[in-house]
Amino acid sequence: MxxxxxxxxxxxxxxxxxxxxxxxxxxxxxxxxxxxxxxxxxxxGSKFTESVLRKExxxxxxxxxxxxxxxxxxxxxxxxxxxxxxxxxxxxxxxxxxxxxxxxxxxxxxxxxxxxxxxxxxxxxxxxxxxxxxxxxxxxxxxxxxxxxxxxxxxxxxxxxxxxxxYSELEGSNYTGIGISIGGGLCNVCMSYLAVPVISFSVPKAGDYIDASAAAVTNDMATRVRLIKESSFLFGGVQPEKTHQVIAVYYDDLIQSLVGAMKDVFTKSKSLPRLGRPIPLVISGGSTMPLGFRERFERAMQVAEFPVPISEIRLAGNPLxxxxxxxxxxxxxxx
Ligand SMILES: Nc1ncnc2c1ncn2[C@@H]1O[C@H](COP(=O)(O)OP(=O)(O)OP(=O)(O)O)[C@@H](O)[C@H]1O
Ligand SMILES: [Mg+2]
Structure with a gap:
């Protein structure tokens, strides 16, 4: 109720x-x-536009x-x-x-x-x-x-x-685990032990970085790159157009920066609790939407040998x- x-x-x-x-x-x-x-x-400015916008x-x-x-x-x-x-x-x-x-x-x-x-x-x-x-x-x-x-x-x-x-995704493990949001402006990472935040930090790179960097390479508008990315980009296979190839490059760059920062912060952290068992990790945010993102992120975590044992890497129920x-x-x- x-x-x-x-x-x-x-x-x-x-x-x-x-x-x-x-x-x-x-x-x-x-x-x-x-x-x-x-x-x-x-x-x-136009009275006419104003009245239409108001009506809509x-x-x-x-x-x-x-x-x-x-x-x-x-x-x-x-x-x-x-x-x-x-x-x-x-x-x-x-x-x-x-x-x-x-x-x-x-x-x-x-x-x-x-x-x-x-x-x-x-x-x-x-x-x-x-x-x-x-x-x-x-x-x-x-x-x-x-x-x-x-x-x-x-x-x-x-x-x-x-x-x-x-809070949204880790009820099943009593709010113990790592929550990550990969959005437009940045990535936010939080490791929580029984709903207590133990490590939190952000990395100032996310979807906007992909749009702006790819736009600079393809000589296009960032808004246009974003529309293409959201409507037709996915991981794996042959990218159909140049814009998709460039988006893939900056997506990989973003994943590398995030995983690199995570490895760095968690390795150096003094407050890392001795948990005794692997913990779940959930990824969320609009930038996790393309098909194959989760697998790509998981692979990067394995290659980096992330220092905390992870039981599963899961996508949020609704990343948006x-x-x-x-x-x-x-x-x-x-x-
Ligand atoms: N289907 C999609 N495919 C790829 N990217 C997407 C998709 N839908 C949204 N995005 C991207 O997700 C980003 C927005 O995500 P989100 O709404 O989680 O960010 P935000 O919470 O507003 O930003 P932040 O948390 O970084 O301040 C944008 O870069 C957008 O282009
Ligand atoms: Mg966000």
Whole structure:
């Protein structure tokens, strides 16, 4: 039976990703999700366009002489106009190079979540783990999102993305194991022992890196490479076109960087518990979607001789919603 507040509303789980923002709510038997692309594009100002967007319920913001279209429709408009879409976040964090970053995320959150209907409606949102050895942008990122969510009326707390994957996928091992999210901006890794995060870190390379690097080689737009990657890329066999070959090269580069960083961090860690038996590892996030990804990752782990014994390497039930689901499980556990 789902926990409901007196007005019928429920706690909320939120995945604030570089690529997509996903919200999760419980319903009677399962969870429901809504997502928006975390991007926007500027269109020339026009009363006529404005009225059409309003009629179609497309999230947008009207400015003096332009209209900013946010979320899922932004990618299509960018592709049609031959422009790159603009991104409020980069490599997992609020994007310091995008002046509209805060306004755009604020608007996306408002259109996705609405204002809290209950006075102390709980919401857990995902944050990345700090990148190994990088400057601290996490404090600002976390505080800013918490502030925006409190302004919408939510009682908001953060949960690290890797731990959210553990909450979502590792109930079977009592939340002992390794959860990894391979998203748009970065990879998040969390090793958990009985739901306690023991090692967490991030690697600032993921789907966006593949798109941008491949686009530079093929002299194409990153948005276009991304569309090709999402619709027709898979591992193994002969790649049908040059773009697919180049995507494969950068995908392998990403896997090498992730597995290399994991080996490095786990080898050096002093807090590595003596577990006595192999633990499961779950991979999640949009970049795990191409057919054959899991096998490729598993092979790289074997070749690298990863220092922690692993019982299985599994793909999350739904790689696109696992983080939001884990955040929701965190929120529900506090009821
Ligand atoms: N079917 C697919 N095939 C290949 N890549 C995909 C597919 N679907 C989504 N992606 C890629 O997954 C990435 C987005 O994944 P996800 O939504 O998990 O990231 P995010 O949570 O927004 O970002 P992050 O966690 O890095 O901040 C993008 O690079 C996107 O191109
Ligand atoms: Mg993510």
């Amino acid at each position: 789902t926990y409901r507040y007196s007005d019928g509303s429920t706690p909320v789980g939120l995945d604030v990703g570089t690529s997509r923002i996903v919200a999760a709510w419980p319903d009677e038997t399962d969870y429901v999700y809504r997502s928006e692309l975390n991007s926007f594009v500027a269109l020339p 319920n497309v999230p947008h913001t009207v400015r003096a002489n332009e209209i900013l279209v946010q979320g899922n429709e932004s990618e299509r408009f960018a592709d049609l106009l031959g422009a790159e879409s603009r991104r409020p976040m980069a490599r997992g964090f609020l994007n310091p190079d995008e002046p509209e970053s805060l306004t755009m995320i604020g608007e996306l959150l408002r259109s996705l979540l609405g204002t809290a209907s209950h006075a102390r409606q709980k919401l857990f949102f995902s944050i990345p783990a700090a990148p190994a050895g990088a400057a601290d942008t996490l404090t600002f990122h976390e505080a800013t999102l918490r502030q925006m969510l409190s302004e919408l009326g939510y009682d908001a707390k953060s949960v690290s993305e890797g731990l959210a994957v553990v 919603t696992a983080t939001a689901k884990g955040a929701l499980i965190a929120a529900l556990s506090e009821m």
